[in-house]
Amino acid sequence: MTARAFPCALGAVLLTLALAGPGRAQTAGPSPTPDHMPKPGMSAPEMADRAAGRFPQPVRVGDLPGRFLLQPEESQPVLGRVTGLVRRDDGGADAIVRLDGVLGLTRLGLQPLAWSGVGARLVAVPVEAVALLGEYVALMGMTPERLRALPTFAPGSATAIPPGETLRIGIVRPFH
């Protein structure tokens, strides 16, 4: 019975797919523009230059912790979560981001479990590398690979920026 059920189930799935029909591979409308995708290996000045072109807007530092850091692509995968901001030695600001643990739970849509902190670590991301996307933050100045390769940030190793301060961070439109 089970042996018969499998091809039947497969048939059902294929039937559904056939009925749904392959969407035409054209992009009639707003096509995903690869322009906003981070280029691998961007230098700090290049990053800052790009960030300046994203019309930096004032944002209260206290409004940033808790926001998800998204990868700039249509499925908007969560890369991590902002926990706070610290002052860099050069006077700039870094966003401290808690990266997903080894379990990759955010990819399964299980953010609450992933943010329990199991296997997670902190990294410092220059604010020039991120942009505000509504209530999210998007990683614009580096690839996810480079983000994951950042050294682990030790809490207390830099001065936290108080929540009442205002920073200017660039903005970005939705990815699709």
Next chain:
Amino acid sequence: MRSPFRPLKVPDPSILDDHRPLVRQIERRGLLRGGLSLGALTMLTGCDVTDTTAVGRALRAVSDFNDGVQAALFDPRKLAPEYPASQVLKPPRFNAYYDVEDVKPVDGEAWRLELAGLISDKRPWTRRRIAELPEREIIIRHVCVEGWDYIGQWSGVPLRAFLERVGADLTAKYVAFKTADDYPSSIDMASALHPQTLLATRYAGQDLPDPYGYPLRLRTAVKLGFKNPKWITAIEVTNAYPGGYWESRGFNWFAGL
């Protein structure tokens, strides 16, 4: 009178009237053939507005029908919920048909708001004169056709007050907008006269920042986000369907909330 919306010479509208029965017939045939036949469903391919297949025409005929349904559902006295200032997202979400890097800021001093169509006083407006008009603030939910939303705090002159002030024909069907970023848009008169429809000049108490439409944009609580043109340069009151940027690419025109 010169209109920023149309060429100086337009075709005689009676041409369309002469062929209206034919147009109707074609639309109806398209609906029957494409929308209701099972055969059409085997060709579930895409269609944009340039798509002239029966399916594409039928889908757009239903979308036009939905415009009528939405107009009938629209209650001009029904107010959208308003929210406490603590829920306002600062800065708001940005969206356009191009990347934010390509935003071209508008010079507020040189900027003029032009008027056209069924309006008795068509003198252009400056920022200063608009700032003298009575202002209203609304904290409303912005709903994008894509599915996201946020709470925003907008202030500006109610469009109704502005249209009354310039002597617009409030019985006309449409209010159309031209913008500095070449994003034509239009809404129905009932929505234009809704108390939560503003010509917004400020967000969260501050002048609109450049990417959000400085110096003047539409912000209405009763339409999807894409019906809120930014960097408005001209307003026309008209009875001729004006369409819009996304509408000509297949999005529903009424797009009411």
Next chain:
Amino acid sequence: MRINGIAPAPRLHPWAVRVMHWTNAVAMVVLIGSGWGIYDDSVIIHGVYFPKAIRLGSWAAESLLWHFAAMWLLVANGGAYLVYGVATGRLRERLLPIRPRDIVQTVRDTLRLKLTHEDLTTYNAVQKILYIVAILAGIGQVVSGLAIWKPVQFSSLVALLGGFQGARLVHFAGMAVLTGFLAIHVVLSLLVPRTLWAMLTGGPVRRPALPAVAREAAR
């Protein structure tokens, strides 16, 4: 189902039911496929999205056109089905009653892979529950869909569903339930192809419905 002398003997699925069934199938497949396209424009669960190959519509505007056309088909057809089902007594006759011991029996049979479904004219308890869930999910989709379509005109409905994103989530969950139903339904009908054939041709001629007491005695 009236029994009178002139009408031909009623089939298991009268033509009206068959037409409504297949119309509903088309509406649901179109709504689900186009809904996936709309969902992808702004995902609800980050990282979860539907590949282009199974979306209906090559981009959001097309998916929306499909969705807002097929919704009329679903509402009109679904409304007709409910009116028909209540007026003829078909819904009550086929889907009720559901007794706990029947559920236990069906689950036990299913676990032993006894899926013979000898008598097409009656549903087992699990089938009844599945159909009721699907009907309720369909009604729920119309309600949550209305909240998403007209969140200002029906703002109290949106509040009831936990805000605009709450309404989207409910609509998404309803889709998941209906897609799950569809998958089970299609697999089961392929396992017992006679049921599929019956929905195309009308199926066996029905015996006159027995009163509940007699049915009980006949078990």
